[in-house]
Amino acid sequence: MQVTRGPGFLDQLDAALPGAVTGRNLEALDPWIEVAPERIAEVCQWLKRSSPVRFDSLECITAVDWHEPDPKKAAKVSWQPRIELVYHLWSTSARVSLVLKCGLPRWKDDQPGRLPELPSVTGVWRGADWHEREVYDLSGVWFTGHPDLRRILCPEDWEGHPLRKDYVQPVEYHGIRNR
Secondary structure, three states, X not given: OOHHHOHHHHHHHHHHOOXXXXXXXXXXXXXXXXXXXXXXXXXXXHHHHOOXXXXXXXXXXXXXXXXXXXXXXXXXXOOOOEEEEEEEEEEOOOOEEEEEEEEEOOOXXXXXXXXXXXXXXXXXXXXXXXXXXXXXXXXXXXXXXXXXXXXXXXXXXXXXXXXXXXXXXXXXXXXXXXX
C-alpha cells in the first residue's frame, strides 16, 4: 500500500500545516517531500501521530553538503550551495517509507563558521538523538532543542566538521602527525 503516492496524503498534511511543505516528488523511487526547515519538528510530529500513515520509525538522518570548493567548477553548477538534511521515515503498520528533505544555508546568516540551525526531532523519535549528534559532528548542523548535542565520533576538542566539502584535515592532532 502506497498511501504517500496519492494527493490525499499531501492534502491532509497541507490542511493541517499550511506552508510547511515546500516541494515534493511522490513518484520517485523513494517518495519525498521538502519541508520548510523551521517546520520540520511539527511536520514530523504530524507524520507520526496524526497522518493516515503513522510513521513510527525514523530510520536515519543524514546531511549532504551541496558545495563546490573549486571556483572554476562552482561557476558551472546549476544549484545554490546549501546543506540538505535527509530524513528517512518508515511506517511499520502500513509498510510505507517516506523521505523528508530540508535545505539550509551552509552558514547561519552567511557568516562562515556559524553553523546552520534546525529544530531537533528528538521529541518525536528518541532515536533521533544519535542521528542528530552524528550530523552535528560530521556535517556541522546545530539542532536547536536537542537534549545533549555534542560530538559522537570525533573527540570533543576536534576542530571543524569532516564531511563538509571545505573541511581541511589538520596536519597534527595532540602531537600526532597526520601526514
